[in-house]
Amino acid sequence: MTASLHAADLPAPPDAARQPHEVRAPHGAVRADDYYWLRDDKREAKPVIDYLQAENAYADAVMAPLQDLQGALYEEIVGRIRQDDSSVPYRERGWWYYSRFEAGKDYPVYARRRDGNGVDAAGLLAANDAGRFDGEQVLLDVNTLAEGKDYYNVGDYAVSQDNRLLAYAEDTNGRRQYTVRFRNLDTGEDYPETITGVSANLVWADDNRTLFYVENDPETLLTVRVKKHVLGTPVADDVLVYEEEDDSFYMGIDRTRDDRYIVIGVGSTVSDELRYAPADNPGTFTVLAARERDVEYSADHHGGRWVIRTNADGAANFKLVTAPTGATSRAQWTDWVGHRDDVFIEGFELFDGFTAIDERSDALERVRVLKADGSEQHVAADEPAYSMGLSVNAEPDTQWLRYSYTSLTTPATTYEVNVATGERRTLKQQPVIGYDASKYVTERIWSEARDGTRIPVSLVYRKGFEKNGQAALLQYAYGSYGSSMDPGFNLPVVSLLDRGMVYAIAHIRGGQEMGRRWYDDGKLFNKINTFTDFIDVTRDLVARGYAAKDRVAGYGGSAGGLLMGAVANMAPQDYRVILSQVPFVDVVTTMLDPTIPLTTNEYDEWGNPEQQDAYDYMLSYSPYDNLSAQAYPAMFVGTGLWDSQVQYWEPAKYVAKLRDLDTGDAPIVFRTNMDAGHGGKSGRFRRYRELSEMYAFLLAQLDVEH
Structure with missing residues (x-):
């Protein structure tokens, strides 16, 4: 018809x-x-x-x-949707984190389980698929939080370094003006204080009491200020850490790969600037390299050095450079992975024994593994048109690299490959019924x-x-x-x-x-x-x-x-x-x-x-x-x-x-x-x-x- x-x-x-x-x-x-x-x-x-x-x-x-x-x-x-589906668990600081859906419900449940006794991602996936949630700690049941609301979204959540406190950002109308709330994961208690008018970007300091967040302009909604809140103190007393005066720049905060630093990143369409401070004493933030028009960069710290993706010095398709821990200018950058006209570097992930590089060539994504001895290899793909990229690799001390793969005919699949042996394991493919x-x-x-x-x-x-x-x-x-x-x-x-x-x-x-x-x-x-x-x-x-x-x-x-x-x-x-x-x-x-x-x-x-x-x-x-x-x-x-x-x-x-x-x-x-x-x-x-x-x-x- x-x-x-x-x-x-x-x-x-x-x-x-x-x-x-x-x-x-x-x-x-x-x-x-x-x-x-x-x-x-x-x-x-x-x-x-x-x-x-x-x-x-x-x-x-x-x-x-x-x-x-x-x-x-x-x-x-x-x-076609498996209604009681769950994500691939990832390990971080002794816990396995994942999200799952329950049949007939619209919103996810964010949860975790302790590591130990042979627990691994495959075993947890099997348990979740079978509906066995013994030992699970629910962080957020979004279905409960969304009750009675026409719109509800958790934009971000962050667990403190001691695994005991949760901060999460919620949006109740879709305007992306978030409210931050706090929960004690040991007792389940919700703290009374809330922080309004912020972006969905939260980072804890090492003292497990101080939360860094990004405040939005109430009119333009632009990210304009980084503040820090000490749990249990009045929000009105929150300290201004950094304010961006140029409204052509966006702003975000993060922790480095090795957890040594809290970073504030600002970026426009054609320029970036990053500041860093020790996570165990985040007082003064140091500029890694001052902003310059038409110089873009992003950076991470691991193994006693900064690794930086940048288009500086004519590297239109980007290159990787390194810099010492205390770097404060581009003069301290040293080329590492050079620029190529036929390969665009999109991102990277640092591990103890290798580096994974997200790149694209001929309009296709691929992952390149660069080992400590200088050798390299590409992760293989089997179809003429596909999408491949780095998945969640929460901890650097592993030989296993997780990556995602999909195509117009292949549902999203999470693999992990051992960079030392070449062994590949399928962790999960998106279930598509029928x-x-x-x-x-x-x-x-x-x-x-x-x-x-x-x-x-x-x-x-x-x-x-x-x-x-x-x-x-x-x-x-x-x-x-x-x-x-x-x-x-x-x-x-x-x-x-x-x-x-x-x-x-x-x-x-x-x-x-x-x-x-x-x-x-x-x-x-x-x-x-x-x-x-x-x-x-x-x-x-x-x-x-x-x-x-x-x-x-x-x-x-x-x-x-x-x-x-x-x-x-x-x-x-x-x-x-x-x-x-x-x-x-x-x-x-x-x-x-x-x-x-x-x-x-x-x-x-x-x-x-x-x-x-x-x-x-x-x-x-x-x-x-x-x-x-x-x-x-x-x-x-x-x-x-x-x-x-x-x-x-x-x-x-x-x-x-x-x-x-x-x-x-x-x-x-x-x-x-x-x-x-x-x-x-x-x-x-x-x-x-x-x-x-x-x-x-x-x-x-x-x-x-x-």
């Missing part, structure tokens, strides 16, 4: 009022924004809430004929962009698929911030593959799949490449017979929603459907407003619109500003009222203006989660209801047999 919806067959959509408003730039440019009134920072203005609710009611009407399909998709997706990997095929192809650049594309489809130009295709991409969209197993997508669809990930410029140049060629004044790459991949896939020209859908979220808005303006005829979640579509207005999160600290990603040339370039592609009188594809646009990353009013304004200009008859659905933020609703199953609604819309518009 198929069902196709057209706007002409539906009730009239909401018609947002137009209220003249001008947005002025410092250099004198003026733009009209008739829907600026939809911005309400407090999320309580009645006209705004009424409009969002009217759009939700319209979405209900559009989706009403597809309720059975939506329900079937939800049951399929959830039916799934048979042999029934699906993944491949990697290269599409040529209009400027001659070869774009890697990862594909998956059900075995027996014929490239005859008749199939429906869902093409996904992101293409910003240097974030690589690697080909990992996507459990919900199986429902599309089983209906004959093809799923493709376009590794377009703006990500970092092909190294730092790939990122640089898709940001700032090269941003247009991100959009044209996506369009050119679509046209190539159609030309090769992977899809019918009139059965292609594009999908992206957040900055990927910017991508969707741009391609819908530039090439609406190439897409039957556009799926856009929490989309960043009002680029210029947002970037002109320093009170909004992700603005001033992203000038080096998008440009500073206070400068005329950057303003003009961003204006040339901003989806909201480039909407025009033309026939647009069917669209499903989603947002969260409490989103702190991309404010709800961006997609709200976009849809309101789109409704005025669209000359076509394809439906436009705008769904606002009134109790959710950037990541959607909380709970592992609720998000699949949202996804099932979007997939039902997709299948109906592409005339896919249900």
Whole structure:
């Protein structure tokens, strides 16, 4: 059965009022924004809430004929999930830590068990799978904490060095403004003090009483101050440790690999700076190397030295250097693992007898093991397109390296390999009920962009698929911030593959799949490449017979929603459907407003619109500003009222203006989660209801047999 919806067959959509408003730039440019009134920072203005609710009611009407399909998709997706699943335990300071889910419940239980008597990861996994939890200590039962709340998330938790105290950060509306709470793990007592308005990043000092945390600006939500709280003392007396004056920098705190130091890291798009202090006496923090524009670095300490990943001295794809324990400048850095034009170093992990390096080459991830004697080896992979990376390796005194592996056909798998003997053990593969990997095929192809650049594309489809130009295709991409969209197993997508669809990930410029140049060629004044790459991949896939020209859908979220808005303006005829979640579509207005999160600290990603040339370039592609009188594809646009990353009013304004200009008859659905933020609703199953609604819309518009 198929069902196709057209706007002409539906009730009239909401018609947002137009209220003249001008947005002025410092250099004198003026733009009209008739829907600026939809911005309400407090999320309580009645006209705004009424409009969002009217759009939700319209979405209900559009989706009403597809309720059975939506329900079937939800049951399929959830039916593949093992409900009483658990994570792979890892050992730290004499305890094995893991999380587990209970059947029928939305949230995890964070727990641990003591080491000893032959306890190991495999044995604990087997016990958890069998429902045997003897000896378990529950740290947090999030199901209990979330009771009565529309949204709940534990962003981070930290156990004190003596294993007795727990600090955790909770968010109750999705805005990523966390509250820190404390628990005594010996007695189960919850302490009365709370710390509000912080990020989800917590570190204990060695005295087991002092907690370091990062305070957010209440308006912009930027990480601005590091403070320390002594348990049992008034929060008002918390000591300011460090304050960042430059609002283009993010901030985070951590402990080094050897537990000797607490570090404060600040970073912008193009620069980093790290401070360190002894964990046993964290008084004065020393700068490892002063910030310099276009010099990025991250560092860890182990074996009596600093190991630093950096792009300094022209190492665009990054290199590793070392520095002595007391280092205070770049002059003390010594090259160790050199820069290569064909290998991008993403990260590293330090062990007593070796170093593991996360790297990528030819748009594929791999793990390189560098041994103390200077020899090296790569961890092997068996598929043409896959994703591999370092897993949780909590302790350095081991010969066993844990890593994760997945592909578009292989569920996420955790392995450990003995770097001395080569022995490999499978610790766990994500259980997917009823799934048979042999029934699906993944491949990697290269599409040529209009400027001659070869774009890697990862594909998956059900075995027996014929490239005859008749199939429906869902093409996904992101293409910003240097974030690589690697080909990992996507459990919900199986429902599309089983209906004959093809799923493709376009590794377009703006990500970092092909190294730092790939990122640089898709940001700032090269941003247009991100959009044209996506369009050119679509046209190539159609030309090769992977899809019918009139059965292609594009999908992206957040900055990927910017991508969707741009391609819908530039090439609406190439897409039957556009799926856009929490989309960043009002680029210029947002970037002109320093009170909004992700603005001033992203000038080096998008440009500073206070400068005329950057303003003009961003204006040339901003989806909201480039909407025009033309026939647009069917669209499903989603947002969260409490989103702190991309404010709800961006997609709200976009849809309101789109409704005025669209000359076509394809439906436009705008769904606002009134109790959710950037990541959607909380709970592992609720998000699949949202996804099932979007997939039902997709299948109906592409005339896919249900």
